Amino acid sequence: MKNLGKHAIVIGASMGGLLAARVLSDFYTNVTVLERDAFPAADAPRKGVPQGRHTHGLLARGSAVLEAFFPGYNTEVVAQSGGVLGDVANDVIWIGHNVRLANGASDLIGLLASRPVLEGHLRRRVLELRNVRAMENCAVRGLATDPGRKSVTGVRACVEGKPEETIHADLVVDATGRGSSSAAWLEALGYQPPADEKVEIGICYTTRTYRRRPTDLGGKHGIVVAGSAPNWRNGVMLAQERDSWIVSTGGFLGDDAPDNDQGFLAYLATLPTMEIHDVVARAEPLTDFRRFRYVSSLRRRYExxxxxxxxxxxxxxxxxxxxxxxxxxxxxxxxEALALQQCLRAGPNDLARRFFRAAAHIVDIPWDIAVGNDLRHPEVKGARPPMRRFINWYIGKLHLAAAHDSTLATAFLKVVNLMMPPSSLLSPAIAMRVWQGNRRPVPSAPSPAIEVARRNSASS
Structure with a gap:
């Protein structure tokens, strides 16, 4: 790799910031990661990652990319911390559109572990690199620039208990997450801030960790329930380290799951399967209930x-x-780390424009997946052009066919895991399987979970 400068700074030691630092280490003599938190001594949740106590897992594509950047990462998480590697299409139960997808062997390998474990292993691997260091308890106050404000020359930062200083760098990368101050910093320098796109979803989910038994879920590694009519509630239960389950459930626009035993179980009983409910009903709780609120999906159009x-x-x-x-x-x-690597290989000229265009192309697919599915909910506000309505209708038909066709289920999960583009589901071979799988529609029937909830409600 060619050297592009003496020093690069990454603001934020999140998963994204650590991945950015890994890429920069190949192109800059030294890389400094500035983090406002103190790193925990063990792999424990930290203040700067409020979602860190809730359900996480690496999709198959993410697992493959991390393994490429850090050979042995996946097996290290399993061997040292008790993470779980598994076939996403065969070892996990997927329910969408109130349909359970057929399981089948695939090459989609995902990694299940808590966010603190995933981040802790990644942080240690990054900081083992000879030219990467981290500064903890370091708050970045703003950007340093040349007199004409055309080029960033570093950051103004303050380590806890010390006066503010300017740390110079040849490149600065903001990886501070959703709460990024970049838009405000740009405006202060006389630049136009990026336009925002928001989709208000009002998601809130309640999470608790439980003891995991080998016989739970018939030995599967987890279950994912995507929200659908009539109540649009989501639920997920994934295997974690130390023989535990992490369980999260919640809904849109204020439909919160209760944070008490009875209410939590009653809420789980309204999902289109009783499998999460039945495990939780007999499992030993390992933590208290926790809640996480997420108001809107947010995209900033830097490109x-x-x-x-x-x-x-x-x-x-x-x-x-x-x-x-x-x-x-x-x-x-x-x-995005792979895209940054490719952009840096081409040199520093016009780097921002090239990287933001590449990042926008990457974001387009997961944004369309998430927003498109959220807009199935009638009360989520947003444009629903004919193509989006068609895609949502078609995906519903695909689910019906995939209930008995593991090839279709795997094709869908390749898209969910960002291994294939959504257009792959419209290929003639897949479309033919969807058509064949819907030739004999199955009469609709209330889900067992809804029936149980109705009986419990009637008897109370």
Whole structure:
């Protein structure tokens, strides 16, 4: 790799920031990661990652990219921390449109572990690199620039208990997540901030961790329930380290799951399967209930800006943060790291424009998946052009066929796991299987979970 400068700075030691630092280490003599938190001694949740106590898992594409950047990462998480590697299409139960997809062997290998474990292993691997260091308890107050404000030359930062200082760099990357200050910093420098796109979803989910038994779910590694009519409630239960389950459930627009035993179980009973409910009903709780609120999916259109300072980039969730129930964030950051690597290989000229265009292309697919599915909910506001309505109708038909066709189920999960583009589901071979699978429609019937909920309600 050619050297592009003496020093690069990454603001934020999130998964995205750590991946950015890994890429920069190949092109800059030294890389410094500035983090406002103190790193935990063990792999424990930290203040700067409020979602870290909730359900996480690496999609198959994210798992593959991390393994490429850090050979042995996946097996290390399993061997040292008890993470779980498995076939996403065969070892996990997927329910969407109130239909359970057929399981079948595939090459989609995902990694299940808590966010602190995933991040902790990644942080240690990054900081083992000879030219990467981290500064903890370091708050970045703003950008340093040349007199003409055309080029970023570093950051103004303050380590806890010390006066503010300017840390100079040849490149600065903002990986501070959804709460990024880049738009405000740009405006203060006389630049137009990026336009925002928002989809208000009002997602709130309640999470608790339970003891996992080998016989739970028939030995499967997890279950994912995507919200659908009539109540649009989501549920997920995934295997985690130390023989535990992490269970999250919630709904849109204020339909919160209760944070008490009786209410939580009653809420789980309204999902289109009783499998999560039945495990939770007999499992030993390992934590208290926790809640996480997520108001809107947010995308910042940096690729559309006409002017942008040199030697500065925005990365990961600071560009786009999605409805977290789809589990896309870490994988998108991994894809952006690959794009950054390719852009740096071509040299530093016009870097921001090239990277933001590449990142926008990466974001387009998961954004369309998340937003398109959320707009199935009639009360979520947003444009529903004819093509989007057709795609949602078609995906519903695909699910019906995939209930008995594991090839279709795997094709769909390749898209969900960002291994294939959504257009692959419209190929003639897949469309033919969807048509054949819907030739004999199965009469609709209330789900067992809804029937149980109705009986419980009637008897109370």
């Amino acid at each position: 559309r800006l006409a002017r942008f300072p040199e030697n500065y980039l925005v990365f990961g969730d600071a560009i786009c943060s999605f409805n977290p129930v789809y589990g896309q964030g870490m994988t998108v950051a991994a894809e």
